[in-house]
Structures are given as structure tokens and as C-alpha cells.
Amino acid sequence: xxxxxxxPPDLILQEGANSTLRCxxxxxxxxxxxxxxxxxGQLINLFYIPSGTNQNGRLSATTVxxxxxxxxxxxxxxxxxxxxxxxxxxxxxxARQLTFGSGTQLTVLP
Amino acid sequence: GAVVSQHPSRVICKSGTSVKIECRSLDFQATTMFWYxxxxxxxxxxMATSNEGSKATYEQxxxxxxxxxxxxxxxxxxxxxxSAHPEDSSFYICSARGGQPGNTIYFxxxxxxxxx
Numbered sequence: 001x002x003x004x005x006x007x008p009p010d011l012i013l014q015e016g017a018n019s020t021l022r023c024x025x026x027x028x029x030x031x032x033x034x035x036x037x038x039x040x041g042q043l044i045n046l047f048y049i050p051s052g053t054n055q056n057g058r059l060s061a062t063t064v065x066x067x068x069x070x071x072x073x074x075x076x077x078x079x080x081x082x083x084x085x086x087x088x089x090x091x092x093x094x095a096r097q098l099t100f101g102s103g104t105q106l107t108v109l110p
Numbered sequence: 111g112a113v114v115s116q117h118p119s120r121v122i123c124k125s126g127t128s129v130k131i132e133c134r135s136l137d138f139q140a141t142t143m144f145w146y147x148x149x150x151x152x153x154x155x156x157m158a159t160s161n162e163g164s165k166a167t168y169e170q171x172x173x174x175x176x177x178x179x180x181x182x183x184x185x186x187x188x189x190x191x192x193s194a195h196p197e198d199s200s201f202y203i204c205s206a207r208g209g210q211p212g213n214t215i216y217f218x219x220x221x222x223x224x225x226x
Contacts, residue, residue, distance in 0.1 A: 033215065041148075041201055043217035086153065096142060096207060098215070100154045 004101035023087030116218030133204030139184035140206035
């Protein structure tokens with residue numbers, strides 16, 4: 001099946017700093033999603049980004065499908081951005097089953 | 111927006127007993143729901159795909175007799191952990207996709223299971 005690698009595994013930022021999270025995947029994908037898991041475990045869908053760039057407030061995501069990677073940008077980070085960020089392309093042969101990467105643990109310090 | 115509700119959020123049970131976790135789609139019909147398991151500081155692992163009106167599809171290595179999944183209606187799927195052991199202690203999360211093609215996937219709040 002598809003392999004998903006995320007980097008960095010851990011990231012500590014001072015509030016207000018910017019960051020870039022990376023997701024590499026081993027096979028071609030026709031969609032990819034980014035999720036944020038808050039410290040209480042709740043998963044929130046951030047982006048559905050099969051290709052190109054999408055922005056939502058301080059967050060934006062870019063997927064370059066031909067090169068098999070996606071980036072999540074967080075600008076002017078806030079303490080509420082803390083948590084784990086997962087990218088999740090679909091499993092090969094299934095549009096609905098997701099394969100989650102190992103995640104990036106982000107800690108934003110006040 | 112679409113919401114998926116999971117209950118209970120936390121449960122403690124004794125070894126050997128069974129515990130049921132419910133996953134409900136509150137404002138849309140979900141013909142398919144997904145159950146994940148997450149160990150501390152690890153990623154989500156898909157356990158099974160729950161199909162309304164038919165048997166669930168389990169991932170390799172997941173015991174179907176231990177993790178019973180029932181999807182009796184378009185808004186409710188249940189996961190029952192039978193004869194629970196301490197190693198079953200984990201965070202269990204369900205998800206469902208909204209009714210229209212390409213709709214966002216929504217996750218439940220998750221359920222922390224502790225088996226003592």
C-alpha cells in the first residue's frame with residue numbers, strides 16, 4: 001500500500017512564528033487531506049487538497065501530485081495550533097479509506 | 111455543518127467484560143463509517159469499514175470476533191469490544207463521509223477505553 005512520511009516529527013515554535021510541515025507519499029494520489037488533532041483527541045479536517053494550493057486564514061496547503069508531496073503552512077502560529085497534524089491520502093484502490101501519516105507534533109509556546 | 115458524535119468519550123471496564131461504543135452521524139446519512147484505533151503518540155490505524163445493512167470489512171490483523179461492528183441504520187454504527195483485555199486499552203475514533211460525493215470526512219470525538 002501507499003507509504004506516507006511526514007516531517008518533522010516534532011516541532012516547537014514560539015507564538016507568532018511560521019512553519020512548514022511536509023508530507024511525502026509513495027504513490028500517485030487523486031486526493032489528499034490534512035487534519036489537525038487537538039490535545040483532546042478531536043480530529044478536524046483542514047484541507048482537501050488533491051493538487052494546487054488552498055488557503056484558509058493563517059493556514060494554507062499545497063500539493064504537488066506529480067512530485068508526490070504536500071506542504072502545510074502555518075503562519076503567525078498561536079497556542080491553539082498545538083496538536084498533531086496528519087496528512088492522509090486515500091488507500092490505493094479506495095477513495096474513501098484513508099492512510100494516515102505518522103503525524104507532526106506541533107507545540108506552540110506562548 | 112455535518113457532525114459525527116461518538117459516545118462514550120471515556121469508559122473504564124474490567125477485564126473480560128464487553129463495552130460498546132456508538133458513532134452517530136447527526137445531520138446526514140452515512141452508508142459507510144470507519145473505525146480507527148490510535149495508541150498514544152501514534153497515528154490512526156484503520157480497523158474496519160462499517161457498511162450499513164451488511165457486514166463490516168475488517169483490516170488484516172483485526173479480530174472480527176473481538177471487535178464487533180454493527181451498522182444497523184444510516185446514522186448509527188457501533189463497535190463492541192468483547193472480552194476486553196488491558197491491551198485493548200486505546201483511543202477509538204469513528205469517521206463518516208458526508209452524503210454527497212467529495213464531501214468532507216468528519217470524525218467523532220473519540221472514545222478512550224481503559225481496561226483494568
